Amino acid sequence: MQTNLSEQAKRLPRADEAERILRNCVHCGFCTATCPTYQLLGDELDGPRGRIYLIKLLLEGQPPTASTQTHLDRCLSCRNCETTCPSGVEYHNLLDIGRAVVDAQVPRPLGERLLRHGLRLFAPRPALFKALTRTARAFRPLLPKPMQAKLPRHEAVLKPRPKVQHARRVLMLEGCVQPALSPNTNAAAARVLDRLGISVIAAREAGCCGAVDYHLDAQARGLARARRNIDAWWPAVEAGAEAIVQTASGCGAFVRDYGHLLAADPAYATKAARISELTRDLVQVLREEPLEQLGIQADQRLAFHCPCTLQHAQKLAGAVESVLQRLGFSLASVPDGHLCCGSAGTYSLTQPLLSRQLRDNRLNALESGNPEVIVTANIGCQHHLDSAGRTPVRHWIELVDEALPNLSRATGANDAADAR
Template sequence: MQTRLTDLIKDTPEGKEADAILRSCVHCGFCLATCPTYQLLGNELDSPRGRIYLIKQLMEGEPVTASTQLHLDRCLTCRACETTCPSGVRYGHLLDIGRGMVERHVERPPHAKFVRYLLRTLLPNRTISGLLFGLARLGRPLLPGRLRKLIAPGSRTANELPQTKHARTMLILDGCVQPALTPNTNHAAARVLDRLGISLVAAKQAGCCGALAYHLNAQQEGLDAMRRNIDAWWPHVTHKDRPVEAIVITASGCGATVKDYGHLLQHDPLYAGKAVRISELARDISEIIASELPCLTSLLNQSEPAPSPRHIAFHAPCTLQHGMRLGGKVESILKASGFHLSKVADAHLCCGSAGTYSILQPKLSRQLRDNKLAVLTADNPELVVTANVGCQTHLQGGADLPVRHWIEILDERLNHHTSG
């Protein structure tokens, strides 16, 4: 694709990156077949190729309107187009640049600005989100049916991390809303890794991965959150006697972002090198478990299979299969652990959660969720499992059967084996 970027942008770091990405697009249109919003709306401006043209026009000095902003807002950033693209177009990075520029050119209505401000202020704050979801959990019996499904009941097993000190140590990212929404996820991960001879430790000062603010176009806020995490983790990474082996992340949305710290902070002279190292250490929990599969299967073979659900449907979050390119990793672990997995049609398509998308684009989000649940439940599984707190909560809001994180059912299976 030929480009003629304006003088104001072409020599800036983001202009140079955007220009290289734009030039790599060959207009083939393969991305249209895998774009969820194009599938629903049939408008090419709501496809990756169409949005690439809009960003190109913006950078070449063409007028920027609220319509441009709307088409970019509608993108889920699922990155299925990146998996499909034969030219390797880094669409997600281009979209971030384009959205940031549009935000500076187009003034949002006051109410829209306020909603976005609340989302990026309240949700990343663990104290506030914990209080809000805690109150919601107390009043859960009084909530309407669909809303009640979004608030998981308290877990009896969500207690402190195992205290055993193994020779192998890894960091765990607590995140922002996950401790309040699905408190058992990280504790289940810690118990599974404990049985595999790995200790998890948490850095108390670490918080939101930065994705929430960054993808709401408050990009400096998002980058600041990333810097805070790096500061919190760095003493553990550089510990003289016992540096951590990895940074384990159980929410794939956070994992895709942390693995991108090196790119996002590449122009920060104080953090660029540290960010690269953090990205190198970041691991989705499935990567750790897969590397320990012989030990896991040995533990599972010590007794009879557990009476927990055996027929399940796995929803692969976009951030897992497209963002981190870990498609099939969780499925192989679950199959090796004795679970029967349903076949899921169009597994590459987004469920519609996409961070705050389900709040800001509720109609499209619900359509995508309903479509996803239809294929997930087509084979009558006993439950649905996934790998991201956002997907889990979003799907649960429309599902008639339980939706859980896959590490929880693996923890239960191991607990039955080791205690039975």
Template sequence: MQTHFSDADRQKPHIQQADEVLRACVHCGFCNATCPTYLLLGDERDGPRGRIYLMKELLESADDDTQAAEKAQTHLDRCLTCLNCETTCPSGVEYGKLLNIGRAEVQRRAPRSVSKRLSDYGLRKMLVNPARFKALLRLGQTFTPLVPGKLRNKMPAAPVDAGSRPAEDRHARRVLLLEGCVQPGLSPNTNAATARVLDRLGISVTPVAEAGCCGAIDFHLSAQEQARERMRANIDAWWPYVEQGAEAIVQTASGCGAFVKEYGEMLKDDPDYATRAKTISSMARDIVEVLRKAPLDKLDVRSDQRLAFQCPCTLQHAQQLGGAVEDVLQKLGFALTPVQNGHLCCGSAGTYSITQPELATQLRDNKLDALEAGHPDVVVTANIGCQTHLAGAGRTPVRHWIEVVDDTLV
């Protein structure tokens, strides 16, 4: 794709990066064929190719041009950031990088309405603090009829048992565990189950209370600098354990894992954190990356359940781990049902199911139709956002796959 940036613009780091991404695009449109919003809406502007043109027009326009920003805003907001287009693209276009630049530019040139800013601020404050989220969740469970409908179906009906954890220093091998911000409230047994499974494999798990939200929620709600502050705080919290020999930082939510793996890129220009951020990203592991290299024969599993695995976009497209969980589950003896169009997003996408509920509900129902076609007993996934979004339909039970493994250990 030909670009038309001035020499002065090309001196700006974000324009340099955008120019590289744009020039890689050859207009082929293969990306549209796998874009969930394009398939739903049929609007070129709601597919990756159209959004790329909108962002190109925005970045090439005058710095004070608000019209181009307003033109792009709605269509960039509708993007799930699933990165299916990156997996599909034959030219290797790094659409996600361009999208981050485009959204930041839209935010700068066309500030949101007061109501939208208040809504995003409220979501950030509600979701990113685990203790606050737990308290609000319990309040919501007590006064369910008062909870807005788009939030009500994401809540467990009652508090969930966290389960017990093995001692943190039982084994020579040791990993850190990112607890997450909403998962300890919505599905606390996921991390406990992870600790028990890894304990069976001779690996101790150390949770680090000072490490909070990974930063993804802030970043995708137009608070990118606040997200970087969270990254720095997490690096500071993990670093003493890294120096003491922790071998990995494990995530059970694939959305968090994908984001932590980007710390090195996002903080590469920070002289105080660039080196450590790169190290942290290199140590980030989804739980499946640990298990697929482990002696699975130590996990004596007995189960006759039929499982349908919903592979989150952040696992298959962002982390390029499509098929990894299925392989582990099959090696452990689980029966997996086939899932058509497994590459398509379920509509959760962080806070997308809250900010774009109509599109998210259509995507969820389509995904559940595909997952349930093989008549599974349980749908399993690898991300808390997908789990709560799919479970909100009240259809087939939805759980994290590591919990099912833990339940069936002999």
């Protein structure tokens, strides 16, 4: 695509990157066919090609409007278009650049500003978010039904984590909302890894990955959180930690981008690149291990929802399904598995109508094979799909953990793993 950036745009920190991405786009429209918002709304400006054109006009000097902001806001950042694109257009990076320019010039209505500020205030702080969730659950019957649906349906029974006892060690990002909404997920991952001879070590100073701030008009704050996490993880990285494991694919996709996002930071560029290299979704770690030694006894029929951040951002489509099948789980067929559920981080709160439409469409596809449970690999998708109150939705590692034999029967697997 021919471009002619304005003098003002040329002074942007990521101007060269924006121009390169724009020039890679051949305007073929293949992306439009797989865009969830275009499928719902049928508006060219609510598809990737239209949004790219809006950003092009913006960077060429056309003033942004509230309409421009609306069309960019409606994007889920699902990156389905990137999987489809024959030219390798890095759409999500261009969208980040365009959104930052628009948000700096177009004031949001008060209600939107308050919502986004509240999300940035509560979501990235695990203790605060957990306290808020507990309070809301105590007053659940008094809350409006839309707010009730945002709360977990069932109280989790917490199980202990194994002690650090193996020579092989990994870090794990605890996440910000997951400890409150699905507190057993990381513990289940730690127990399964322990059976394979891998210990999870804590990095208490690490916090939110930064995605919430970064995608809600506060990119500088999001990058500051990234730097804090790098500092928290670095001692363990230097001590030989094999990986930084993510159980939430949304967090994993953002952490994998640290190297790119901090490439121009002389103090953090090298470390950020190393962190990105070490970042692994949980399935990437498990699929390399002798899973058959776990002795899993699985008899449930599952439907797997593959999060956009797993299949389109991390390019791990089919990975979880393969692991579950190796472990003996029965998987129902799911049509249109490439489509988004509408969670998309905070999208379910900032774009509730579109989000609910996408959720219900996704659930119809997931339930078409009559599964007992729907499983996924991202807390946002899990909570959003489960909020419909239909088939239970859980993280896949919890079902693996529950199917583990008791410890006395698993001793042989631990011994074999330690011997490697």
